[in-house]
Amino acid sequence: MTDSIDWQALIEKHLDGQTSEEEAATLSDRIVNDAEVRAEYLKAARLHGALGDETLAVDLEMTPFTAPKPKKDRDLRPFSRPQQLAAALVAGAFVGLMGAGVVWAVSTPKSEASFVPIANGAFEAVAGPVEMGFPTEVGDWSGDPAEVVTEPDGNQMLRFLETANVTGDPNGGASACNVFQIIDLSSLQKEWGTDNADAQVTLELSARFRREAAPSDAELPKLAGGLTIHLYQAEPESIGKAWPDVIRDAVALGSKTIKLDPGDESATLSASCILAPEATIALISVNANTRIPTKTPITLGGYYVDDVQLTVIKQPTFPVRFVK
Amino acid sequence: MDLLWKLLFSSMPTTDPNSDHERFTRLLLESEPVMLRSILVTVPHRADAREILQETAVALWRQFETYDPARPFLNWAMGFSRIETRRFLARESRRAQLSEQAMAALEHEMPHSADFDNALESHLATCLGKLNEKAHRLITGYYHEGHSPEILSEREGRTVEAIYKTIQRARRDLQACIEQQLAKELA
Numbered sequence: 001m002t003d004s005i006d007w008q009a010l011i012e013k014h015l016d017g018q019t020s021e022e023e024a025a026t027l028s029d030r031i032v033n034d035a036e037v038r039a040e041y042l043k044a045a046r047l048h049g050a051l052g053d054e055t056l057a058v059d060l061e062m063t064p065f066t067a068p069k070p071k072k073d074r075d076l077r078p079f080s081r082p083q084q085l086a087a088a089l090v091a092g093a094f095v096g097l098m099g100a101g102v103v104w105a106v107s108t109p110k111s112e113a114s115f116v117p118i119a120n121g122a123f124e125a126v127a128g129p130v131e132m133g134f135p136t137e138v139g140d141w142s143g144d145p146a147e148v149v150t151e152p153d154g155n156q157m158l159r160f161l162e163t164a165n166v167t168g169d170p171n172g173g174a175s176a177c178n179v180f181q182i183i184d185l186s187s188l189q190k191e192w193g194t195d196n197a198d199a200q201v202t203l204e205l206s207a208r209f210r211r212e213a214a215p216s217d218a219e220l221p222k223l224a225g226g227l228t229i230h231l232y233q234a235e236p237e238s239i240g241k242a243w244p245d246v247i248r249d250a251v252a253l254g255s256k257t258i259k260l261d262p263g264d265e266s267a268t269l270s271a272s273c274i275l276a277p278e279a280t281i282a283l284i285s286v287n288a289n290t291r292i293p294t295k296t297p298i299t300l301g302g303y304y305v306d307d308v309q310l311t312v313i314k315q316p317t318f319p320v321r322f323v324k
Numbered sequence: 325m326d327l328l329w330k331l332l333f334s335s336m337p338t339t340d341p342n343s344d345h346e347r348f349t350r351l352l353l354e355s356e357p358v359m360l361r362s363i364l365v366t367v368p369h370r371a372d373a374r375e376i377l378q379e380t381a382v383a384l385w386r387q388f389e390t391y392d393p394a395r396p397f398l399n400w401a402m403g404f405s406r407i408e409t410r411r412f413l414a415r416e417s418r419r420a421q422l423s424e425q426a427m428a429a430l431e432h433e434m435p436h437s438a439d440f441d442n443a444l445e446s447h448l449a450t451c452l453g454k455l456n457e458k459a460h461r462l463i464t465g466y467y468h469e470g471h472s473p474e475i476l477s478e479r480e481g482r483t484v485e486a487i488y489k490t491i492q493r494a495r496r497d498l499q500a501c502i503e504q505q506l507a508k509e510l511a
Contacts, residue, residue: 024420049364
């Protein structure tokens with residue numbers, strides 16, 4: 001898909017019933033002759049079909065909206081009294097519409113948010129190479145080849161150097177450079193009462209990505225930055241031993257990617273997941289992914305990440321449902 | 325089961341309600357989601373796809389006595405849905421259509437996208453949860469409330485173009501999210 005037509009846009013236009021006869025003919029020819037466009041069409045059509053699926057309506061109604069992003073330069077505290085009242089009034093409006101009383105809304109638990117400590121989340125502690133290999137204990141970054149670099153203004157950030165297989169398996173995939181950290185959730189669970197049915201506690205991982213030009217850029221058209229958060233009910237050292245099969249045992253996970261062009265403005269990305277009551281540890285990672293299926297390490301160099309933050313957010317569960 | 329299905333089944337001859345009719349109903353209901361999604365690949369408009377599915381169900385019932393239970397029902401039924409799809413497209417010209425060759429190429433490729441389909445089923449709800457509030461609201465309005473971008477534009481106080489772009493972006497985010505989950509599963 002290297003020519004001037006944005007095939008993905010044309011595919012979406014067709015799925016939305018908006019293509020002209022001429023555009024449909026152009027797309028048809030391409031589908032016949034280009035396996036990549038064919039595969040893209042199938043994925044987009046499957047998604048389009050699944051999004052319209054009536055059974056998914058239930059999931060949409062149940063799925064919480066992503067929690068509001070905390071401001072980096074603001075100390076996070078429980079919402080102020082006016083904000084609590086505003087939330088209560090909003091809840092009251094919905095509850096009132098659904099036939100229940102407004103009194104419930106006034107006694108709604110307050111929304112709260114707080115940072116969860118991450119070791120060296122801003123990469124300001126030390127400069128130099130990050131420890132290699134999968135982390136075995138709580139408390140610092142380690143993973144594939146990466147280094148903490150210092151900018152002219154003194155700010156430090158993490159630079160992804162090379163893709164690798166973090167377990168060291170020569171037959172394993174090496175399409176991404178991942179840097180991990182394990183975080184203990186036990187005290188968080190006690191403090192935030194995640195087994196309380198009246199409130200929902202989510203963890204939001206955020207980080208700021210930047211991309212500069214690098215010699216390998218031309219060979220890496222799909223290079224993207226990303227972050228993930230996985231929650232496990234497990235001992236920290238057991239995750240690395242069973243990686244990556246252990247991902248199937250995650251009790252919650254969230255991830256997000258962003259594709260920046262060299263020189264683009266830096267962008268903050270966030271991924272959330274529900275803090276499941278049984279989770280004992282969180283495995284967070286930041287990465288640069290070439291999206292090239294390979295077992296051979298690939299030199300990167302242009303992707304940077306900074307200001308990794310983890311926020312716990314507790315919100316009252318509002319019984320809001322969509323009515324057709 | 326929606327009203328149309330009920331009407332369809334109530335109008336069917338029930339020669340032996342304890343065997344054929346019930347067996348057919350069960351098989352059809354089991355296969356319906358997969359059939360509908362397959363039809364949606366070549367006929368993306370949901371109401372059109374549902375119409376084809378209903379025609380397919382009628383054709384399947386008429387030919388049910390020829391069905392060999394040793395064969396998978398879905399495979400048998402998919403042949404009928406392809407025929408009904410072609411019939412529908414031959415008589416309808418409301419929207420621009422893909423060529424016969426393109427449809428055949430997609431149908432041939434469908435089994436090879438099973439990994440993505442499975443990932444879609446497993447992770448779509450989770451990935452929807454990661455959309456921001458605005459995108460989530462628009463996806464709900466567009467797909468489940470059936471509003472056009474024009475209606476959503478009025479409701480949101482934004483231009484139609486901005487609404488459509490947000491929906492497009494949300495779909496791409498969802499696709500990326502699902503692919504990422506799939507890549508992890510395959511890693």
